[in-house]
Amino acid sequence: MKIRGFRVEPGEVEQAVLALPGIAEALVEPVAAAGAEPELVAYVVPGAPEAAAASPESAALRELLGRRLPTYMVPQRIVVVDSFARTVNGKIDRTALPAGVPAPVSRPPRTPMERTVAEVWAEVLGHPRIGVDDNFFDVGGHSMRLLAVQRRLAARLERTVPIVDLYGHPTVAALARHLGDTHAGPVAAPAQQPPQTGEKRIQGTRRLRALRARNRQAETDRQ
Incomplete structure (x- = not known):
């Protein structure tokens, strides 16, 4: 498959x-x-009943896989199930698998900037609506789609939108606040925002460098 x-x-x-x-x-x-275009989804069964509650979240598992696989091979979602239904031949019944790409569900956009960001995400990801708390990378986003978001946001806002800011603020609410929406609702005290923003920018830069390195490796593998 491709x-x-x-x-x-x-x-x-x-x-x-x-x-x-x-x-x-x-x-x-x-x-x-x-x-939307197909994405990889991994369905997993924990090793023991108690492991289901203690197993890492999807994002953490994807992070671990990202250390072993090229970016394009890392499943976009990891869905934990108690067990796999089987056919009469003992094979996994794929028709009984839960939905791998659920529609995003969270609070709706409340401000002009949040609506702009959410509309751009919805256009790029192919979702009917996006909530302010949805994480871009948990609702079908990846590095190539983030580039499309960057271009469309820059056109809509008529200003440059650094790609590292998109990595560092992966939810609609966080990105809207970062882009200067002064009516985005309650946020942390202003005195605490600068170090938080700086930390997120550093995290975004590191993530961007890692993804670029993986993509270069992927291009090498294709050759």
Whole structure:
């Protein structure tokens, strides 16, 4: 199969997922929301009942996979299930799998800047609506789509939007505040905002450098 123009072997990704701590079974499938391109989704079964509550969140598992796989091979979502339903032949029943790309659900945009950011995300991600608390990378976003967001936001706002700011502020609410929306609702005390913003910028820069390194490796693999 091809994901974002790269050939991907689901079995290879499944082996990497199975190597994660606390994972007993794994299945990797391409899943596409209506009108959107397919994304990899990993369905996992914890190694023990108590592991389900203690297992890392999807973002943490994706971070671990990102250290072992090229960016394009890292599943966009990781869905934890109690067990896999089986067919009469003992194979995993793919028709019984839960939805891998749920619609984003959170508070609706409340201000002009939040609405602008949410509208751009919805256009790029192919979702009917985006909430202010949705994380771009948890609702179908990736580095290439973030570039599309950067271009569209810059055009809408008629100003430069640094890509590192998009990485450092991955929710609509955070990005709207960063872009200067003074009516975004209650936020932290002003005295605390500068160090928080600086820290987020540093984190965004590190993430951007890591993704660029992985993408260079991916291009090398394709050659």
